[in-house]
Amino acid sequence: MNKAGVRWTTEQVLALAPDDSSRKAGNKLGTAGPWSEAGSSAAGAVWGLCKGSGSKPYRTVVDTTGPAYKCSCPSRKFPCKHALGLLLLRAADETAVGEAEAPDWAREWLDARGKRSGGEGGPAGGGAARAADPEAARRRAERRAGRITAGAVELEQRLADLLRGGLASAEQAGYGLWEETAARMVDAQAPGLAGRVRELGAIPGSGPGWPARLLEESSLLHLLNAGWLGLDGVPEPLATTVRTRIGLPSPSSGAPVRDHWLVLAQYDTSDGKVVTRRLWLHGRGSGRWALVLSFGAAGRSPQLSLPVGAVLDAEVTPHGGGGQLRADWGEQFGAPSPVDxxxxxxxxxxxxxxxxxxxxxxxxxxxxxxxxxxxxxxxVPDAGGGWQVADADGEGALPLAASVLSRPGLWKLAALSGGGPVTVFGECGHRGFHPLAAWSPEATGTVALT
Structure with missing residues (x-):
């Protein structure tokens, strides 16, 4: 089988699911029973008809080189349970989804995708999009900067009042005042400041040591305000970082970086309004990290989804700012291949x-x-249920973040280890270590922990 026809493993397919309910529903459809006319092509396409509650079966087609999905079901999730079920069926039984000639309904969508990726066609109506008015954009940017500055000044006064009245008063004031301040930052078009203010409001009364945590976070917020108010004197790329943390857009910059990118992790978070998907990549050749973000409106999954544990020959374009982790997903060259x-x-x-x-x-x-x-x-001994990852030679250890302790990923990691050393990828920060993927000498492939 050529590279485009490489089958994903069950673990990789489940890692594409937008949520737990989709995983469970997809698993139920991962058998041959509900499927008919299922097939695949050497170019990486998979299709099939899935029996549903209606009189007509759902038409499902997947382009694994994207990956991209098309289904006639009404689901707003990407991929839907039918796409997951079809891929799970293929992962479990290659003969159930053998190579065949694509039906017209699948071929039509696949051909349209091929034309778009090949650069054919254009905007609706065939005309070029009108260029934005740079002068109008400059005026809008100036107005927004003025609002943000006014919001930052107001926030500085709020922090000064907090310190003047003593940190203990924060617990007595309750959350309402913080929420009001956050709303003022939203009005000032500074969503980054608003988010940090809401985090401050949740600290008082959160447990032993909360005054110290409140002081730390207040100091970081003051530092961000100071960076914005004195932005003209801040060197690049730190100035770009300040703008991004305030909440201004961070466009990609520089030349695309082509590499063989290992997809390490994918997980979603939601603030009630927007679903954010975080995809962690590592370049085999460049050795650099890349964080690709994809967004979806509340109730809808982000469309970009990559198979965890696969290697993709592709381009990413990094953003500016400190660390330069953030990147935009670019052109992909060929289908995913197994990680080595x-x-x-x-x-x-x-x-x-x-x-x-x-x-x-x-x-x-x-x-x-x-x-x-x-x-x-x-x-961790005497830690009330805490865990850590310790060096096998006993030289050091990292505590796991409290948010990890109630998740099944912890038990997957413990089971994979079995008391022996493993390799773990994750996020290391001031709240502890958050494991996202693991590898064991006794097991093959990447084990997703999200």
Whole structure:
């Protein structure tokens, strides 16, 4: 089978699911029973008819070189349960989805995709899009900058009042005042400031040591305000980082970087309005990290989804700013291929040093991507249910973030380890280590922990 026809594993398919309910529904459809006329092509296309509740079966087609999905079902999730089920069927039984001639309904969509990727066609109506008025854009940017400055000044006064009245008063004031301040930052078109204010409001009364945490976060917020108010004197790329943290758009810059990118992790977060998908990549040749973000409106999954544990020959375009982790997904050359091993890893001390170094470029950075080699997940003695990943040689350890302790990924990691050393990729930050993928000498492939 050629490269375009490489089948994804069950683990890789499940990692594409937008949520747990989609995984469960897709699993139920991962058998031959509900499918008819299922087939695939050497170019990476997979299709089939899935029996549903209606009189007509759902038409499902997947282009694994994207990946991209098309289904006649009404679901707003990408991929839907039918696409997941079809791919799971192919992963489990190659003969059930053998090579065949694509039906007209699948070929029509695949041909249209081929024309778009080949650069044919154009905007609706065949005309070029009108260029934006640069002078109007400049005036809009100036008006927004003025609103942000007014919001930052107001926020500085709020922080000064907090310190003047004493941190203990924050618990008595309740969350309402913080929410009001956050709303003022939204009015000032500074969503980054609004988000940090809401985080401050959740700290008082959050547990032992909350005054120290409130002081730390307030200091970082003050530093961000100071960076914006004195932006003219801030060197690049730190100035770009300040703009991004405030909430201004961060466009990609520079030349695209083509590499064989290992897809390490994919997971979604939501603020109630927007679903954000985070995709972590590592370049085999360049050795650089890349964080690709994809967004979807509330109730809708982001469209970009990549198979965890696969290697993609593709281009990404990095954004500016400290660390330059953020990147935009670009052109992909061929289909995913199986991974031949994890990225190079280090010790827990190396991970802390990498995070500390990254903080010099971005003081507001919450975490940094790291790969830990030869570590063992173990409970922390007398920590009330806490866990850590410890170097196999006993030299050091990293506590796992509290948010990880209630997730099934922790138990997957412990089961994979079985008390022995494993390689783990994750995010290392001031809240602890968040494991996202793991590899074991006794197992093949990447184990997704999200």
């Amino acid at each position: 091993g994890p990225p190079p890893g280090g010790s827990t001390s190396d991970a802390l040093a990498a995070y500390g170094s990254a903080l010099r470029d971005d003081p507001w950075l919450e975490s940094w991507p790291v790969t830990l080699a030869d570590v063992i997940p173990v409970p």
